Amino acid sequence: MTHDWLHDLHIDLGLIEVRDDPDTCWERRALAGASVGTDPGIAIAEAHNLACTIDRIVAGDPDGKRELAEILGDARNDYQRCLWYTLAGRHPFAIATDVRWLTGLLRARDAQWMDARKAGRTVTKEPDPYMTDAADGPVGVFGRDFVLGPQWQGIVEDGIAQGL
Secondary structure, three states: OOOHHHOOEEOOHHHHHHHHOOOOOHHHHHHHHHHOOOOHHHHHHHHHHHHHHHHHHHOOOHHHHHHHHHHHOOOOOHHHHHHHHHHOOOOHHHHHHHHHHHHHHHHHHHHHHHHHHHOOOOEEOOOOOOOOOOOOOOOOOOOOOOOOOHHHOOOOOOHHHHHO
16 A cells, blocks of 8 residues: 655654754754664664663663673764763663653654655655764773763662662
């Protein structure tokens, strides 16, 4: 079944609306803005990967910190680092919630992209903001035992179920 509303679909409009909405909290506006123009499939995969990593840290899984260290040290992925550093320093549950919120938007965006393309419809998006796969600036090198901020105390060591 072909959906007429998919004709000439601009898949970044939802992200742009959130980015420009003064009634949306600035963290979510920044996450949406950082995602405008990204490849739909890559963006959802990378945001989902970051969300799962944050969930593991919040649950007290020591592998979560190792995964975060790998993300932050990956010279090929400015997008995931951008998402993390946009939220760094905030309450862990707010970080987890905001990244999960973003994955919902990106999942819907990717589904629209795929449905429209399968239907042979024209689909557009903003230009990709990430010009290269190389890092823009220095990339941190973190050991698996790096220290997260004090807002993570009692969470990183024990997880939600035991730490709160």
